């Protein structure tokens with residue numbers, strides 16, 4: 001790993017000013033993506049600003065059906081939150097199946113969505129739930145936040161503070177994990193919300209997470225796995241790599257969507 | 265360079281280290297506790313698992329300076345005069361061959377037993393296998409590791 005200067009921020013404001021003062025700073029949260037990337041010499045930030053200890057960025061709040069998750073909340077804390085499990089078990093189950101126990105003890109929701117890996121799990125949940133990403137500067141709708149492969153709407157030095165959403169009527173996430181890495185080969189998050197059915201797909205699209213609108217239309221009138229049988233998923237725009245080609249992934253999307261709806 | 269202080273296996277440890285020092289480098293190269301292993305470059309093998317403030321973490325994916333004030337337990341800190349019940353279970357169940365993955369396996373195992381006990385969930389065979397997702401063994405084929413952890417869990421409950 002190249003040399004770097006470590007700073008521990010104790011507030012969001014401090015993190016923003018430390019980033020402003022740094023030459024080429026990067027925020028450090030759980031480090032489960034950034035540190036391996038730095039070890040591989042694929043990133044060489046001059047400064048690391050650790051946000052994991054900032055109180056305002058930690059913890060899960062559930063007030064009625066209004067949910068807020070601090071950006072530095074670990075996957076294990078989300079998975080183990082009883083109030084959130086009552087309000088939206090699809091999200092606690094999703095967190096409980098990210099990576100492995102040691103990764104879940106360190107990795108955070110903010111780090112995961114800032115990284116926007118095309119096979120990461122949280123982006124599908126946030127897009128399907130119509131979540132709002134709150135930063136130090138503004139509120140960003142999930143729809144606008146996830147821009148493309150490893151790309152988000154975040155400006156340089158912008159800090160995600162928390163993620164907010166309303167508990168849906170029903171929701172479920174079905175993931176077909178790559179047997180080696182456990183990242184999604186295709187993961188489908190379905191939600192029955194006040195505004196209608198929402199279906200978001202991760203792991204499969206060649207431009208990252210996206211909404212499968214024809215499935216949403218089919219589920220709007222008839223929330224059942226059977227409603228999806230008539231929907232065909234095109235292989236155009238699907239990822240094709242050594243783990244599976246586009247046709248295989250298109251089929252997985254359909255199968256996972258069916259399992260997700262049946263699991264609600 | 266930053267001065268970092270932590271408690272390792274119950275003893276105070278303090279050193280001036282470069283900021284890019286990984287926790288595992290600090291443990292192995294500064295403290296000379298070489299029971300914690302490094303088996304990969306990709307944070308996937310789990311040979312480096314230690315407990316930080318009571319939780320299993322991969323010490324190859326954490327910085328020493330970020331562990332300021334932490335309470336760290338390595339494989340060397342588990343035995344207390346005599347072997348920890350989980351270590352005994354690995355020995356009795358032939359849960360290792362070359363032993364390279366074993367420190368990480370044992371640290372992961374004691375963490376999972378403690379978490380399942382705390383949450384009141386049953387640590388059955390399927391749960392043990394899924395909890396071992398982040399620990400790779402090139403020798404045993406896992407069956408005896410799974411048996412050892414089940415046995416270690418009951419030994420821990422009765423010790």
Ligand SMILES: Cc1cc2nc3c(=O)[nH]c(=O)nc-3n(C[C@H](O)[C@H](O)[C@H](O)COP(=O)(O)OP(=O)(O)OC[C@H]3O[C@@H](n4cnc5c(N)ncnc54)[C@H](O)[C@@H]3O)c2cc1C
Nearest residue numbers: 027029030031032033034099107108111112114120121160
């Ligand atoms: C072995 C292994 C298996 C994994 N399996 C899965 C899996 O199955 N599914 C899955 O989804 N993920 C998986 N992951 C990734 C894991 O979930 C990471 O924890 C996550 O992607 C990054 O979160 P982090 O907190 O560790 O972020 P870090 O590594 O600290 O940071 C990642 C990026 O986000 C930026 N960042 C961090 N916090 C903020 C913030 N508050 N505001 C703005 N930018 C920020 C950083 O600057 C950096 O660019 C796996 C990782 C490993 C090592």
Ligand code: FES
Nearest residue numbers: 303307309310324
């Ligand atoms: S050395 Fe840490 S996971 Fe392999």
Ligand code: FES
Nearest residue numbers: 361363401402403
């Ligand atoms: S015993 Fe050799 S790697 Fe597990």
